[in-house]
Amino acid sequence: MRRTLTVTALAAWLSGCATTIDVRRHQPAIVELHSASPGIGFLQVHADDEVMARAPNDFSNMTGLVLKAAKGYFQAENASFAVVDYTDLGYQPKWVRSRTPNEPLQYRLDSLPGVPAGAQTPLVTAVKVLDWRTYVETVDKTSRDVARVSLLFSTWAKDGQPVRTEAITAEAFAKVNGVRLTNHPGSGRLVVWYQKSSTYSSAWLPEDRVALMRQAIEHAVALHLYPLLPHQVSERLVLADDDPYKEGVLLAQSGRYDEALASWLKVAQSNPKAHGALYNAALMHLVRGEDAKAEELLLKAVSIDDRWLYGELLRSVRDRLAMKKQVGLPAVTRN
Numbered sequence: 262m263r264r265t266l267t268v269t270a271l272a273a274w275l276s277g278c279a280t281t282i283d284v285r286r287h288q289p290a291i292v293e294l295h296s297a298s299p300g301i302g303f304l305q306v307h308a309d310d311e312v313m314a315r316a317p318n319d320f321s322n323m324t325g326l327v328l329k330a331a332k333g334y335f336q337a338e339n340a341s342f343a344v345v346d347y348t349d350l351g352y353q354p355k356w357v358r359s360r361t362p363n364e365p366l367q368y369r370l371d372s373l374p375g376v377p378a379g380a381q382t383p384l385v386t387a388v389k390v391l392d393w394r395t396y397v398e399t400v401d402k403t404s405r406d407v408a409r410v411s412l413l414f415s416t417w418a419k420d421g422q423p424v425r426t427e428a429i430t431a432e433a434f435a436k437v438n439g440v441r442l443t444n445h446p447g448s449g450r451l452v453v454w455y456q457k458s459s460t461y462s463s464a465w466l467p468e469d470r471v472a473l474m475r476q477a478i479e480h481a482v483a484l485h486l487y488p489l490l491p492h493q494v495s496e497r498l499v500l501a502d503d504d505p506y507k508e509g510v511l512l513a514q515s516g517r518y519d520e521a522l523a524s525w526l527k528v529a530q531s532n533p534k535a536h537g538a539l540y541n542a543a544l545m546h547l548v549r550g551e552d553a554k555a556e557e558l559l560l561k562a563v564s565i566d567d568r569w570l571y572g573e574l575l576r577s578v579r580d581r582l583a584m585k586k587q588v589g590l591p592a593v594t595r596n
Contacts, residue, residue, distance in 0.1 A: 280502040280510050284518075285495060287550035288454065291488035291581065292424060295589035300343030300382035301416070301486070303328060304352045308390035315394045317408075317474055323390055324348055326475070327412075330482035337460060340490050343382060350377040354387045354415070367391060369426060373417040383589050384424060384489075386416040391428065395470045398434070406435040408473035414485045418588050425488065425586075431481040433473040439463035440480040450580050455484050458492045488584065491550075498544050499570060501537030509541060518545050536565040543574070552578050552585075 306324040308316070320326060328346055335342040356368040368389055376385055391411035398407045415426040432441040439462070442452045455461055460483055466473060502510045509524035522545035528538040543558040559575040 280500045280514070282498050282500060282513055283495070284498055284548050285493040286548050288458075288492045288494050288581075289550045290491050291584045292586045292588060294383060294489060295587065296383040298343065298383070299341065299489075300345060301331070301384040301386055301489075302345040302347040302380050302382040303331070304347050304350070304376070304380065304385050304387045305354060306348065306388045306390070307356075308393065312390050312393055315392070317393075317395045317470065320393070320471075320474060323393065326478050327388055327482055330479040331486060333479060334460065334483040334486050335490075338490055342489070345380075345382050347377065347380050347385065350379050352377050352380075352387075356389055367428070368413055370415040370417075373415070373421055373423075376417075376419055376421075380419060383419055384416055385419055386414055388415075389413040392430070395474060405437075406468060406470050406473060408433045408470060408477045410474065410477045410481055412478075412481050412485075416485070422588060424588055425485070427485065429481045429484050431477040431484075433466055433477040433480075435466055435468040435473060437466055440466070440476055442480060442484055444484060450577060451487070451584070452484065454492070454494055454581075455487045457494045457496065458487070460487065460492075496547075498548075500541050500544065503537055505532070505535060506537050506541055509538075513541075513545070518548050521545055534565055536562040536571070539565070540571055540574075543578075547578070552582050556582060 303324070306327050308323060316323075324346070328344060331344045335344065354370050354373060357371055359367050359369065368391075370387060373385070373387075389412070391413055393410050395406060395408045397404050399405075409430070409432045411428060411430040413426075413428045416424040418424060427444050427446065429442065429444045434441070439456070442455070443449075444452060456463075461480070466476060498513075500506070500510050500513060505528050506525060509521040509528070512518075512521035512524060522542055525538040525542040525545070529535050529542065532538070539558045539562040543555040543562065546552075546555040546558065556575065556578050559571060559578060563571045563575060
C-alpha cells in the first residue's frame with residue numbers, strides 16, 4: 262500500500278510542479294587509487310573440478326578470457342591502467358567456504374598475506390569461478406541459447422588492504438538486448454550506474470553460444486573493474502519547478518548547471534524552508550560529481566519535507582559514498 266501511495270503521490274507531483282532534464286553526470290572513481298602507475302594483477306583464476314565439468318567445450322582457458330576482458334575494458338575506456346598476468350607465480354590464496362546455506366557469497370578471502378614479490382601492480386585480485394555454462398532455455402514454446410557465468414572477485418591493495426570482494430553473475434540471452442547482471446553484496450545501484458555508463462552496451466545479442474559466453478564474461482569483469490575509473494553516467498533528473506525555482510530550471514535546461522546551482526542556492530539563502538531549491542541544488546552538485554555536497558543539501562531538504570523523491574536520491578548518494586575508498590595513500594607518521 263505504501264509503495265502505491267508514494268508512486269501515486271510522485272506522479273501527481275511530477276504532473277504539477279516538476280521538470281525533467283537529461284544530463285551526463287560526472288562520477289569520480291568510487292575506488293580512488295593513488296599510484297603513479299595504476300594497474301591490477303591477476304594472481305589466480307580458479308575453478309573447481311565440478312565447475313570445469315560444466316564449462317562449455319569452446320572455453321578451456323578462463324584465465325585468458327578474464328585477462329582479455331579486463332584489458333578490453335580499460336582500452337574501451339581509454340584508461341591508462343595496466344593488466345598483468347601473475348598466475349604463473351604460483352600463488353594459492355586460501356578461499357574460505359561460507360557456512361551459510363544458499364549464501365550468494367559462497368567463498369571469501371579473509372586476508373591476502375604474502376603476495377609474491379614478483380607482483381608489482383598496486384592492486385592484485387584473485388578470481389574464483391563459481392559457475393560457467395551454456396544451455397537452452399524454452400519460454401512460451403520458444404527456445405533460445407543462454408550463457409551464464411558467476412565469478413567471485415577478491416581485490417586487494419598489494420600491501421594487504423582489502424579493496425572489494427563481490428560475486429557477480431552475468432547472463433546473456435540470445436535475441437535479447439543487453440546482459441543481465443547481479444552482484445552480491447550490493448543494493449543493485451552499482452549495476453544501474455554501470456548500465457547507464459558508456460561502457461555498457463544494450464545491443465541485440467547474437468544466437469551463437471560462444472559469442473554469448475564472451476559477452477557474459479566481458480560484462481562480469483567490467484562491472485567489477487567499473488569502480489576504479491571515473492565515468493560519465495546518463496541520468497534523467499527530476500527538478501522542482503515551482504515559481505521561485507524557474508530561473509534555475511531554465512538555466513539547467515540550457516546546460517548552464519553552475520548558474521542554475523547559484524540561482525537555487527540564492528533562493529535557499531533567502532528562504533531557508535525552500536526544500537525544492539535545496540533538492541535542485543543537490544542535483545547540480547551530483548552532475549559535477551560532488552556527492553558529499555549533494556548529501557549535505559539533501560539532508561536539509563529532507564529535514565524540511567520528507568518526501569519520497571528526496572529520500573530516494575539521498576539513499577542513492579549515501580550508497581555511493583559508502584562504497585568510496587582511498588587506496589595507496591601514504592601512511593601517516595605520528596610523532
